[in-house]
Amino acid sequence: MPDATMLAGGRPFTPLPTQPSFITLSPEEKAAGKWSRANMQRAIEILHRDGLLAISGAVDLEHVKALQESMTATSKQIKGSLKHLSQYNHGIDTNFLMSAPLADPALRFEDVFSNEFVIAVLENYLGPGIKLNLLTANCALANTNKRQNVHKDAPWLHPNCPYLVNTNLALSDFTPENGSTEFWLGSHVCSTGHEQVWLSHNAETPICDVAPDAVEERRKVRPGAQITVPMGTITLRDMRTWHAGMPNSTNEDRIMTAVGYAASWYPEPESRMKAPLSAEELLTKRTDHQLEFIPDEEWLAIAQDWDLASEASIKLPDVVGHRKSSKVPAGEREWAPLNHVADEEKFVRGK
Numbered sequence: 001m002p003d004a005t006m007l008a009g010g011r012p013f014t015p016l017p018t019q020p021s022f023i024t025l026s027p028e029e030k031a032a033g034k035w036s037r038a039n040m041q042r043a044i045e046i047l048h049r050d051g052l053l054a055i056s057g058a059v060d061l062e063h064v065k066a067l068q069e070s071m072t073a074t075s076k077q078i079k080g081s082l083k084h085l086s087q088y089n090h091g092i093d094t095n096f097l098m099s100a101p102l103a104d105p106a107l108r109f110e111d112v113f114s115n116e117f118v119i120a121v122l123e124n125y126l127g128p129g130i131k132l133n134l135l136t137a138n139c140a141l142a143n144t145n146k147r148q149n150v151h152k153d154a155p156w157l158h159p160n161c162p163y164l165v166n167t168n169l170a171l172s173d174f175t176p177e178n179g180s181t182e183f184w185l186g187s188h189v190c191s192t193g194h195e196q197v198w199l200s201h202n203a204e205t206p207i208c209d210v211a212p213d214a215v216e217e218r219r220k221v222r223p224g225a226q227i228t229v230p231m232g233t234i235t236l237r238d239m240r241t242w243h244a245g246m247p248n249s250t251n252e253d254r255i256m257t258a259v260g261y262a263a264s265w266y267p268e269p270e271s272r273m274k275a276p277l278s279a280e281e282l283l284t285k286r287t288d289h290q291l292e293f294i295p296d297e298e299w300l301a302i303a304q305d306w307d308l309a310s311e312a313s314i315k316l317p318d319v320v321g322h323r324k325s326s327k328v329p330a331g332e333r334e335w336a337p338l339n340h341v342a343d344e345e346k347f348v349r350g351k
Protein backbone atom coordinates (compact mmCIF):
# COMPACT_ATOMS: atom_id res chain seq x y z
CA MET A 1 0.00 0.00 0.00
CA PRO A 2 1.20 3.58 -0.57
CA ASP A 3 2.56 5.52 2.41
CA ALA A 4 0.05 7.36 4.54
CA THR A 5 0.30 11.13 4.63
CA MET A 6 -1.10 13.36 7.34
CA LEU A 7 -4.24 15.45 7.02
CA ALA A 8 -4.80 18.60 9.03
CA GLY A 9 -5.27 17.65 12.65
CA GLY A 10 -2.88 14.73 12.37
CA ARG A 11 -5.36 12.26 10.86
CA PRO A 12 -3.64 9.76 8.53
CA PHE A 13 -4.70 9.72 4.89
CA THR A 14 -3.73 6.79 2.68
CA PRO A 15 -3.85 7.53 -1.06
CA LEU A 16 -5.48 4.96 -3.30
CA PRO A 17 -3.01 2.32 -4.56
CA THR A 18 -1.49 2.30 -8.04
CA GLN A 19 -0.56 -1.42 -7.83
CA PRO A 20 -3.26 -4.12 -8.02
CA SER A 21 -4.80 -5.41 -4.80
CA PHE A 22 -4.53 -9.17 -4.33
CA ILE A 23 -6.79 -11.82 -2.95
CA THR A 24 -5.11 -15.13 -2.16
CA LEU A 25 -7.41 -18.12 -2.04
CA SER A 26 -7.35 -19.91 1.30
CA PRO A 27 -6.93 -23.71 1.52
CA GLU A 28 -10.57 -23.91 2.71
CA GLU A 29 -11.81 -21.94 -0.29
CA LYS A 30 -9.79 -24.13 -2.64
CA ALA A 31 -11.07 -27.34 -1.04
CA ALA A 32 -14.67 -26.14 -1.23
CA GLY A 33 -14.25 -24.66 -4.75
CA LYS A 34 -16.09 -21.63 -3.40
CA TRP A 35 -15.20 -18.14 -2.18
CA SER A 36 -15.73 -17.21 1.43
CA ARG A 37 -18.32 -14.48 1.82
CA ALA A 38 -15.65 -12.05 3.06
CA ASN A 39 -13.32 -12.59 0.09
CA MET A 40 -16.19 -12.27 -2.37
CA GLN A 41 -17.04 -8.89 -0.89
CA ARG A 42 -13.38 -7.86 -1.04
CA ALA A 43 -13.15 -8.92 -4.70
CA ILE A 44 -16.21 -6.89 -5.69
CA GLU A 45 -15.05 -3.84 -3.72
CA ILE A 46 -11.61 -3.94 -5.37
CA LEU A 47 -13.05 -4.30 -8.87
CA HIS A 48 -15.42 -1.37 -8.38
CA ARG A 49 -12.67 0.81 -6.88
CA ASP A 50 -9.73 -0.09 -9.15
CA GLY A 51 -11.13 -1.74 -12.29
CA LEU A 52 -8.45 -4.42 -11.70
CA LEU A 53 -8.20 -7.31 -9.24
CA ALA A 54 -5.36 -9.81 -8.80
CA ILE A 55 -6.13 -13.34 -7.62
CA SER A 56 -3.43 -15.76 -6.54
CA GLY A 57 -3.67 -19.47 -5.86
CA ALA A 58 -6.47 -20.07 -8.37
CA VAL A 59 -4.38 -21.93 -10.98
CA ASP A 60 -2.12 -24.96 -10.59
CA LEU A 61 1.47 -23.76 -11.26
CA GLU A 62 2.19 -26.94 -13.26
CA HIS A 63 -0.52 -25.83 -15.68
CA VAL A 64 1.03 -22.37 -15.93
CA LYS A 65 4.48 -23.84 -16.66
CA ALA A 66 3.10 -26.17 -19.32
CA LEU A 67 1.32 -23.30 -21.07
CA GLN A 68 4.39 -21.09 -20.81
CA GLU A 69 6.55 -23.74 -22.48
CA SER A 70 4.08 -24.33 -25.29
CA MET A 71 3.23 -20.68 -25.93
CA THR A 72 6.85 -19.50 -25.81
CA ALA A 73 7.67 -22.00 -28.57
CA THR A 74 4.67 -20.65 -30.54
CA SER A 75 5.69 -17.01 -29.99
CA LYS A 76 9.13 -17.80 -31.45
CA GLN A 77 7.48 -19.25 -34.57
CA ILE A 78 5.16 -16.25 -34.88
CA LYS A 79 8.10 -13.83 -34.61
CA GLY A 80 9.74 -15.49 -37.57
CA SER A 81 6.67 -14.74 -39.69
CA LEU A 82 6.05 -11.09 -38.78
CA LYS A 83 6.50 -8.67 -41.68
CA HIS A 84 3.93 -5.86 -41.28
CA LEU A 85 2.95 -3.51 -38.47
CA SER A 86 -0.66 -4.66 -38.95
CA GLN A 87 0.42 -7.99 -37.41
CA TYR A 88 1.17 -6.27 -34.09
CA ASN A 89 -1.39 -5.01 -31.62
CA HIS A 90 -2.13 -1.28 -32.01
CA GLY A 91 0.47 -1.11 -34.79
CA ILE A 92 3.40 -0.94 -32.33
CA ASP A 93 6.03 -3.64 -32.85
CA THR A 94 6.27 -4.49 -29.16
CA ASN A 95 3.23 -6.65 -28.58
CA PHE A 96 1.20 -9.12 -30.61
CA LEU A 97 -1.89 -11.21 -30.03
CA MET A 98 -1.74 -15.00 -29.95
CA SER A 99 -4.14 -17.86 -29.31
CA ALA A 100 -3.70 -20.27 -26.44
CA PRO A 101 -3.34 -23.97 -27.42
CA LEU A 102 -7.08 -24.64 -27.07
CA ALA A 103 -7.05 -27.53 -29.54
CA ASP A 104 -4.55 -29.49 -27.44
CA PRO A 105 -6.42 -31.62 -24.86
CA ALA A 106 -3.25 -31.91 -22.75
CA LEU A 107 -3.12 -28.11 -22.31
CA ARG A 108 -6.83 -27.32 -22.03
CA PHE A 109 -6.84 -26.67 -18.32
CA GLU A 110 -10.13 -26.07 -16.57
CA ASP A 111 -8.58 -23.76 -13.96
CA VAL A 112 -7.24 -21.57 -16.80
CA PHE A 113 -10.09 -21.53 -19.31
CA SER A 114 -13.15 -22.00 -17.08
CA ASN A 115 -12.00 -20.97 -13.62
CA GLU A 116 -14.77 -21.37 -11.06
CA PHE A 117 -13.45 -18.61 -8.78
CA VAL A 118 -13.10 -16.09 -11.61
CA ILE A 119 -16.56 -16.90 -12.90
CA ALA A 120 -18.13 -16.59 -9.44
CA VAL A 121 -16.69 -13.07 -9.02
CA LEU A 122 -17.84 -12.01 -12.49
CA GLU A 123 -21.35 -13.35 -11.91
CA ASN A 124 -21.54 -10.74 -9.15
CA TYR A 125 -19.62 -7.91 -10.85
CA LEU A 126 -21.22 -8.20 -14.31
CA GLY A 127 -24.45 -9.78 -13.09
CA PRO A 128 -25.74 -13.33 -13.58
CA GLY A 129 -25.68 -15.02 -16.97
CA ILE A 130 -22.24 -13.86 -18.15
CA LYS A 131 -21.08 -14.97 -21.62
CA LEU A 132 -17.56 -16.01 -22.61
CA ASN A 133 -16.84 -13.88 -25.69
CA LEU A 134 -13.06 -13.42 -26.00
CA LEU A 135 -10.09 -15.82 -26.19
CA THR A 136 -6.68 -14.33 -26.87
CA ALA A 137 -3.21 -13.97 -25.39
CA ASN A 138 -0.67 -11.13 -25.40
CA CYS A 139 3.02 -11.45 -26.06
CA ALA A 140 5.28 -8.55 -25.03
CA LEU A 141 8.24 -9.36 -27.26
CA ALA A 142 11.71 -9.75 -25.79
CA ASN A 143 14.23 -6.95 -26.46
CA THR A 144 11.76 -4.24 -27.41
CA ASN A 145 11.80 -0.54 -26.56
CA LYS A 146 8.49 0.99 -27.65
CA ARG A 147 5.36 1.45 -25.55
CA GLN A 148 1.71 1.58 -26.58
CA ASN A 149 -0.39 4.69 -26.07
CA VAL A 150 -2.58 4.68 -22.97
CA HIS A 151 -5.85 3.15 -24.15
CA LYS A 152 -9.02 1.31 -23.26
CA ASP A 153 -9.90 -1.86 -25.13
CA ALA A 154 -12.97 -0.07 -26.44
CA PRO A 155 -12.92 1.48 -29.90
CA TRP A 156 -16.59 2.34 -29.33
CA LEU A 157 -18.78 4.36 -26.97
CA HIS A 158 -18.93 1.95 -24.10
CA PRO A 159 -21.62 1.61 -21.46
CA ASN A 160 -20.93 3.49 -18.22
CA CYS A 161 -21.10 0.44 -16.01
CA PRO A 162 -19.31 -2.92 -15.83
CA TYR A 163 -20.08 -4.64 -19.15
CA LEU A 164 -16.95 -6.59 -20.24
CA VAL A 165 -14.14 -8.04 -18.15
CA ASN A 166 -10.93 -9.55 -19.47
CA THR A 167 -9.14 -12.11 -17.30
CA ASN A 168 -5.40 -12.52 -17.83
CA LEU A 169 -3.17 -15.32 -16.54
CA ALA A 170 0.51 -14.32 -16.14
CA LEU A 171 2.66 -17.17 -17.52
CA SER A 172 5.81 -15.78 -15.84
CA ASP A 173 6.63 -13.25 -13.13
CA PHE A 174 5.54 -9.89 -14.56
CA THR A 175 7.83 -6.94 -13.80
CA PRO A 176 8.49 -3.52 -15.37
CA GLU A 177 11.67 -5.02 -16.91
CA ASN A 178 9.83 -7.68 -18.89
CA GLY A 179 7.02 -5.38 -20.04
CA SER A 180 4.34 -5.81 -17.42
CA THR A 181 1.23 -3.86 -18.36
CA GLU A 182 0.87 -0.24 -17.21
CA PHE A 183 -2.51 0.20 -15.52
CA TRP A 184 -4.36 3.35 -14.52
CA LEU A 185 -6.37 2.10 -11.59
CA GLY A 186 -9.79 3.63 -11.05
CA SER A 187 -9.89 5.13 -14.56
CA HIS A 188 -12.83 2.85 -15.44
CA VAL A 189 -15.18 4.91 -13.30
CA CYS A 190 -14.58 8.39 -14.67
CA SER A 191 -14.07 7.48 -18.29
CA THR A 192 -16.33 8.31 -21.23
CA GLY A 193 -15.97 8.97 -24.94
CA HIS A 194 -14.99 12.53 -24.01
CA GLU A 195 -11.56 11.18 -23.00
CA GLN A 196 -11.10 9.05 -26.10
CA VAL A 197 -9.44 10.04 -29.37
CA TRP A 198 -11.64 10.46 -32.48
CA LEU A 199 -10.29 10.44 -36.01
CA SER A 200 -12.67 13.20 -37.17
CA HIS A 201 -15.46 15.35 -35.77
CA ASN A 202 -18.07 13.32 -37.63
CA ALA A 203 -16.64 9.87 -36.81
CA GLU A 204 -19.33 7.49 -35.49
CA THR A 205 -17.06 5.92 -32.89
CA PRO A 206 -13.85 6.83 -31.08
CA ILE A 207 -10.64 4.77 -31.19
CA CYS A 208 -9.05 3.01 -28.18
CA ASP A 209 -6.49 5.72 -27.36
CA VAL A 210 -7.08 8.04 -24.44
CA ALA A 211 -6.58 11.74 -25.32
CA PRO A 212 -3.16 12.94 -24.08
CA ASP A 213 -4.66 15.87 -22.13
CA ALA A 214 -7.00 13.47 -20.29
CA VAL A 215 -3.98 11.26 -19.47
CA GLU A 216 -2.15 14.25 -17.98
CA GLU A 217 -5.17 15.28 -15.88
CA ARG A 218 -5.57 11.72 -14.59
CA ARG A 219 -1.86 11.52 -13.71
CA LYS A 220 -2.43 14.25 -11.10
CA VAL A 221 -5.19 12.22 -9.45
CA ARG A 222 -4.01 8.60 -9.64
CA PRO A 223 -1.13 7.94 -12.04
CA GLY A 224 -0.56 4.80 -14.07
CA ALA A 225 2.05 2.23 -12.99
CA GLN A 226 3.50 -0.97 -14.40
CA ILE A 227 2.33 -3.85 -12.27
CA THR A 228 4.49 -6.41 -10.49
CA VAL A 229 2.70 -9.75 -10.14
CA PRO A 230 4.03 -13.31 -9.74
CA MET A 231 3.65 -16.10 -12.28
CA GLY A 232 0.21 -17.72 -12.00
CA THR A 233 -1.59 -14.53 -10.98
CA ILE A 234 -4.96 -14.00 -12.66
CA THR A 235 -5.88 -10.35 -13.15
CA LEU A 236 -9.49 -9.40 -13.77
CA ARG A 237 -9.74 -6.12 -15.71
CA ASP A 238 -12.84 -4.07 -16.34
CA MET A 239 -12.47 -3.30 -20.07
CA ARG A 240 -12.92 0.42 -19.38
CA THR A 241 -9.71 0.58 -17.31
CA TRP A 242 -6.96 2.52 -19.05
CA HIS A 243 -3.74 0.59 -19.69
CA ALA A 244 -0.81 0.22 -22.10
CA GLY A 245 1.49 -2.52 -23.37
CA MET A 246 5.09 -1.76 -22.44
CA PRO A 247 8.55 -2.62 -23.82
CA ASN A 248 10.24 -5.80 -22.65
CA SER A 249 13.99 -5.30 -22.15
CA THR A 250 14.68 -8.93 -21.19
CA ASN A 251 15.58 -11.82 -23.51
CA GLU A 252 12.37 -13.77 -22.81
CA ASP A 253 8.96 -13.13 -24.33
CA ARG A 254 6.38 -12.20 -21.68
CA ILE A 255 3.05 -13.93 -22.32
CA MET A 256 -0.39 -13.85 -20.72
CA THR A 257 -3.53 -15.71 -21.73
CA ALA A 258 -6.86 -13.88 -21.91
CA VAL A 259 -10.42 -15.08 -21.42
CA GLY A 260 -13.07 -12.36 -21.66
CA TYR A 261 -16.66 -12.29 -20.42
CA ALA A 262 -19.63 -10.06 -21.31
CA ALA A 263 -22.63 -9.12 -19.19
CA SER A 264 -25.80 -11.06 -20.06
CA TRP A 265 -27.44 -7.93 -21.52
CA TYR A 266 -24.48 -7.12 -23.79
CA PRO A 267 -25.57 -7.42 -27.44
CA GLU A 268 -24.84 -10.34 -29.68
CA PRO A 269 -21.83 -9.56 -31.91
CA GLU A 270 -22.35 -9.70 -35.66
CA SER A 271 -19.29 -11.92 -35.91
CA ARG A 272 -18.37 -14.06 -32.93
CA MET A 273 -14.86 -15.02 -31.98
CA LYS A 274 -13.91 -18.44 -33.37
CA ALA A 275 -12.88 -21.33 -31.10
CA PRO A 276 -12.02 -25.00 -31.74
CA LEU A 277 -14.90 -27.44 -31.53
CA SER A 278 -12.94 -29.81 -29.29
CA ALA A 279 -12.86 -27.07 -26.59
CA GLU A 280 -16.62 -26.49 -26.63
CA GLU A 281 -17.40 -28.73 -23.67
CA LEU A 282 -14.85 -27.00 -21.45
CA LEU A 283 -15.60 -23.45 -22.59
CA THR A 284 -19.35 -23.84 -22.09
CA LYS A 285 -19.13 -25.80 -18.85
CA ARG A 286 -19.85 -22.94 -16.48
CA THR A 287 -21.13 -20.04 -18.57
CA ASP A 288 -23.05 -19.14 -21.66
CA HIS A 289 -20.92 -17.94 -24.59
CA GLN A 290 -20.75 -15.75 -27.69
CA LEU A 291 -18.26 -17.96 -29.57
CA GLU A 292 -18.44 -19.70 -32.94
CA PHE A 293 -17.07 -23.22 -32.61
CA ILE A 294 -15.44 -24.48 -35.81
CA PRO A 295 -13.62 -27.74 -36.65
CA ASP A 296 -10.18 -27.87 -35.03
CA GLU A 297 -8.29 -28.03 -38.35
CA GLU A 298 -10.02 -24.82 -39.51
CA TRP A 299 -9.30 -23.09 -36.22
CA LEU A 300 -5.66 -24.20 -36.19
CA ALA A 301 -5.19 -22.75 -39.68
CA ILE A 302 -6.07 -19.22 -38.46
CA ALA A 303 -5.41 -19.36 -34.70
CA GLN A 304 -2.06 -17.54 -34.81
CA ASP A 305 -2.95 -15.15 -37.65
CA TRP A 306 -3.97 -11.85 -36.06
CA ASP A 307 -3.12 -9.60 -39.03
CA LEU A 308 -5.59 -6.73 -38.84
CA ALA A 309 -5.14 -6.10 -42.56
CA SER A 310 -6.12 -9.64 -43.56
CA GLU A 311 -9.70 -10.82 -44.14
CA ALA A 312 -8.74 -14.43 -43.39
CA SER A 313 -7.23 -13.80 -39.96
CA ILE A 314 -8.88 -14.68 -36.66
CA LYS A 315 -10.77 -11.64 -35.42
CA LEU A 316 -11.84 -10.12 -32.15
CA PRO A 317 -15.63 -10.09 -31.86
CA ASP A 318 -17.21 -7.01 -33.37
CA VAL A 319 -19.28 -4.82 -31.12
CA VAL A 320 -22.64 -3.29 -31.77
CA GLY A 321 -21.50 0.22 -30.88
CA HIS A 322 -18.61 -0.11 -33.33
CA ARG A 323 -20.64 -1.05 -36.39
CA LYS A 324 -21.54 1.23 -39.22
CA SER A 325 -25.20 2.18 -38.70
CA SER A 326 -26.19 0.24 -41.82
CA LYS A 327 -24.97 -3.00 -40.24
CA VAL A 328 -26.68 -2.66 -36.87
CA PRO A 329 -29.34 -5.37 -36.66
CA ALA A 330 -32.97 -4.35 -36.24
CA GLY A 331 -33.82 -3.90 -32.59
CA GLU A 332 -30.32 -2.85 -31.61
CA ARG A 333 -30.48 0.72 -32.86
CA GLU A 334 -31.19 1.85 -29.34
CA TRP A 335 -27.45 1.47 -28.58
CA ALA A 336 -26.95 4.86 -27.00
CA PRO A 337 -24.76 4.96 -23.90
CA LEU A 338 -25.16 7.86 -21.49
CA ASN A 339 -21.89 9.39 -22.61
CA HIS A 340 -23.11 11.06 -25.79
CA VAL A 341 -20.30 13.16 -27.22
CA ALA A 342 -21.29 16.11 -29.38
CA ASP A 343 -19.24 16.50 -32.56
CA GLU A 344 -17.66 19.74 -31.37
CA GLU A 345 -16.63 18.08 -28.08
CA LYS A 346 -14.59 15.33 -29.72
CA PHE A 347 -10.81 15.20 -29.21
CA VAL A 348 -9.73 14.75 -32.81
CA ARG A 349 -6.39 13.36 -33.90
CA GLY A 350 -5.65 12.17 -37.43
CA LYS A 351 -4.24 8.72 -38.22
Ligand SMILES: O=C(O)CCC(=O)C(=O)O
Binding pocket: 089, 090, 095, 138, 139, 140, 148, 153, 179, 180, 181, 182, 243, 244, 245, 246
Ligand atom coordinates in the same frame (compact mmCIF):
# COMPACT_ATOMS: atom_id res chain seq x y z
O1 LIG B 1 0.34 -7.23 -23.09
C1 LIG B 1 0.09 -6.27 -22.39
O2 LIG B 1 0.71 -6.00 -21.37
C2 LIG B 1 -1.07 -5.36 -22.74
C3 LIG B 1 -1.16 -5.13 -24.20
C4 LIG B 1 -2.32 -4.29 -24.58
O3 LIG B 1 -2.86 -3.55 -23.83
C5 LIG B 1 -2.83 -4.38 -25.94
O4 LIG B 1 -2.14 -4.95 -26.80
O5 LIG B 1 -3.94 -3.85 -26.17
